Amino acid sequence: MALSARNNLHGTVQSVETDGLMAEVVVEVGDGQSVTAIITSGSVERLGIEAGDEVDAVVKATEVMIEK
Template sequence: MAPGDIMELSARNVLKGTVESVTEGMVDAEVVVKLPGGETIVSVITKGSAERLGLKKGKEVHAVIKASNVIIATE
């Protein structure tokens, strides 16, 4: 998919933030994204994707989450 191809996603949750850290394993990479309010979102993607997207501390990204993957917990 060439850059610019995608305009909109069905995924209901798209949170804008800044990459705080990237930790690479042999297959996967853990990416920590800081939201404007100070909370962090942790994502595990493939190392290949982390490199293709050029993820590194300070880069602006979106964390995308499908609604069916969100569990609700009550206190």
């Protein structure tokens, strides 16, 4: 599958917590860093996402904020 998003982070699923319609998926992307995605529980089920799976987290954002 080809995507227009350029921010593709490969990593390992650390945890999946499902609560009703939504799920929180934490992916470790290296050097102790992680990214958390909130996706539908249906997507978790359809993709068969489980802790330990290797996945790609694709980030498509129109805005990034930095605070100091």
